[in-house]
Amino acid sequence: xxxxxxxxxxxxxxxxxxxxxxxxxxxxxxxxxxxxxxxxxxxxxxxxxxxxxxxxxxxxxxxxxxxxxxxxxxxxxxxxxxxxxxxxxxxxxxxxxxxxxxxxxxxxxxxxxxxxxxxxxxxxxxxxxxxxxxxxxxxxxxxxxxxxxxxxxxxxxxxxxxxxxxxxxxxxxxxxxxxxxxxxxxxxxxxxxxxxxxxxxxxxxxxxxxxxxxxxxxxxxxxxxxxxxxxxxxxxxxxxxxxxxxxxxxxxxxxxxxxxxxxxxxxxxxxxxxxxxxxxxxxxxxxxxxxxxxxxxxxxxxxxxxxxxxxxxxxxxxxxxxxxxxxxxxxxxxxxxxxxxxxxxxxxxxxxxxxxxxxxxxxxxxxxxxxxxxxxxxxxxxxxxxxxxxxxxxxxxxxxxxxxxxxxxxxxxxxxxxxxxxxxxxxxxxxxxxxxxxxxxxxxxxxxxxxxxxxxxxxxxxxxxxxxxxxxxxxxxxxxxxxxxxxxx
Numbered sequence: 001x002x003x004x005x006x007x008x009x010x011x012x013x014x015x016x017x018x019x020x021x022x023x024x025x026x027x028x029x030x031x032x033x034x035x036x037x038x039x040x041x042x043x044x045x046x047x048x049x050x051x052x053x054x055x056x057x058x059x060x061x062x063x064x065x066x067x068x069x070x071x072x073x074x075x076x077x078x079x080x081x082x083x084x085x086x087x088x089x090x091x092x093x094x095x096x097x098x099x100x101x102x103x104x105x106x107x108x109x110x111x112x113x114x115x116x117x118x119x120x121x122x123x124x125x126x127x128x129x130x131x132x133x134x135x136x137x138x139x140x141x142x143x144x145x146x147x148x149x150x151x152x153x154x155x156x157x158x159x160x161x162x163x164x165x166x167x168x169x170x171x172x173x174x175x176x177x178x179x180x181x182x183x184x185x186x187x188x189x190x191x192x193x194x195x196x197x198x199x200x201x202x203x204x205x206x207x208x209x210x211x212x213x214x215x216x217x218x219x220x221x222x223x224x225x226x227x228x229x230x231x232x233x234x235x236x237x238x239x240x241x242x243x244x245x246x247x248x249x250x251x252x253x254x255x256x257x258x259x260x261x262x263x264x265x266x267x268x269x270x271x272x273x274x275x276x277x278x279x280x281x282x283x284x285x286x287x288x289x290x291x292x293x294x295x296x297x298x299x300x301x302x303x304x305x306x307x308x309x310x311x312x313x314x315x316x317x318x319x320x321x322x323x324x325x326x327x328x329x330x331x332x333x334x335x336x337x338x339x340x341x342x343x344x345x346x347x348x349x350x351x352x353x354x355x356x357x358x359x360x361x362x363x364x365x366x367x368x369x370x371x372x373x374x375x376x377x378x379x380x381x382x383x384x385x386x387x388x389x390x391x392x393x394x395x396x397x398x399x400x401x402x403x404x405x406x407x408x409x410x411x412x413x414x415x416x417x418x419x420x421x422x423x424x425x426x427x428x429x430x431x432x433x434x435x436x437x438x439x440x441x442x443x444x445x446x447x448x449x450x451x452x453x454x455x456x457x458x459x460x461x462x463x464x465x466x467x468x469x470x471x472x473x474x475x476x477x478x479x480x481x482x483x484x485x486x487x488x489x
Contacts, residue, residue, distance in 0.1 A: 020198070020263065020405040021106075021122040022046035022213045025089040025181040027188040027237045029208035033062075033083030036090040037074035039210070039217040044070055045265055046122075046213060047094035050105040054118040056183060057085035061116045065105040086208075089183045091120035094407065103144045107183070112156050114163055115185045119155075121148040122213055123177035123198040124405035127471035131173065150174070164189065164236055168247040175468045177256075177404035177458075179229075181211050187238040195254040195467050196231025197404050197458050199270060202242075209237045214268040228271070231255075254467040256404065257457035260445050261395045262303050262366045263406075273446060276306050281444040282394045282436060283310025283364060290434030291315060292362050292390040296355060298322035300365035300377060307394035308364035317362065322355040322384075323377070349377065357385035363430075367395050369408070371415035374428040382429070391428065393435040396462040397421070403470050408461065438462055 022043030026032045033055045040051050051073060052065035062083045066073035070092060074080060091106035107120040128147035135153050142149055154170030163184055177197035182189040190211040192200050203210035203223040210223045218225055229235060232248040259270060266276040297319045299308035312319035326348055361381060368374050381389050397416030402408045411417050415424055425433035442450045460466045
């Protein structure tokens with residue numbers, strides 16, 4: 001999901017791509033809300049600002065939405081006890097470009113003419129502001145700055161009679177990326193956008209149907225993986241079973257390739273492929289493409305670790321932990337003074353001098369965004385006595401912003417959009433810098449190469465080729481868009 005205002009937590013030193021959101025739903029299980037809380041805990045990496053759960057007990061809906069981590073809010077027995085019922089959906093949130101207030105925390109709930117309706121959304125609509133302005137012109141009142149509320153309004157105002165038809169009608173009006181989990185008085189509904197940009201999978205827990213963003217959410221509750229929801233598919237889950245609908249024109253699949261690089265948990269599986277194994281293969285491809293004469297391979301934890309292992313294995317250079325991460329510093333850490341704030345990276349990372357001193361090191365990280373973190377980590381390695389510092393990046397240069405639910409800076413603030421690789425190397429003060437090629441990334445995920453005319457994944461952050469119309473972004477300048485069957489552009 002996305003919002004329309006600036007994120008108060010973002011800062012120039014917050015130099016990472018941030019997770020999007022995670023969704024979870026379970027239908028037909030005792031203590032559904034408690035299971036949903038566990039599922040959201042497994043999806044915590046996809047968003048740490050807020051979490052919410054809505055349940056239905058056969059008579060009425062119950063909602064709990066809180067700022068902060070899942071464990072801090074839903075581990076309290078009295079909270080779960082306020083969420084009775086055998087059906088529940090949940091959401092863990094990172095506000096990609098918007099406010100983090102309680103009004104934006106999902107699931108969003110509304111009383112429609114046909115009954116109660118709750119909605120959780122992972123993704124971003126690229127025409128939400130355009131639709132919102134039209135709805136407001138017609139008298140609609142928005143309670144949040146979330147694009148998810150746009151879907152809610154479209155469902156509410158659809159002239160179709162049945163809820164499923166209302167949802168289909170609403171989704172045919174929107175562009176962008178979405179994986180949805182919805183709850184009504186009779187059913188749970190899951191849906192992926194026609195390009196399948198954001199993930200959604202189905203599981204089974206002793207007959208209860210589970211929907212989740214990643215397979216790791218099934219593991220934590222002991223559920224069995226059934227299958228992925230396919231691009232453009234809608235599943236309707238009720239007491240009668242699971243119905244699969246294909247209400248949209250078929251379009252080429254464009255699953256977000258950065259899920260493999262960074263967003264997904266390493267123990268999750270997409271397309272039958274282990275994310276951890278893909279990341280190791282990414283590192284191996286990187287080593288073959290960009291060898292370095294060095295003494296030790298060091299990951300930038302934690303996201304660079306699997307790729308660094310793959311790099312070390314393929315290159316024959318020993319792997320070691322030269323950077324130790326402090327896991328107890330969250331995004332909302334507020335520094336009391338400028339001098340403390342400028343310590344930046346040292347709040348989260350510290351050099352392991354015994355591994356680094358006097359060595360030629362290869363640092364492996366998943367990406368470079370603004371470059372501020374990379375610069376500070378390189379300086380940290382120099383201060384710890386590194387003889388040489390070579391950096392290898394387990395993805396191509398990030399040249400373009402994401403409009404599909406990932407928090408990325410505007411294009412002009414992305415280091416690779418305004419510097420050559422040699423200029424970037426000088427900026428972050430490394431002895432050498434190399435990125436994985438786009439074809440190397442495709443090989444790592446199991447493709448022979450990228451089809452430049454019809455890419456197999458959404459890789460717009462590396463190529464600037466967007467699979468959908470970016471209607472809300474057109475005013476900021478031209479954006480390259482791939483043609484796609486049935487996308488109406």
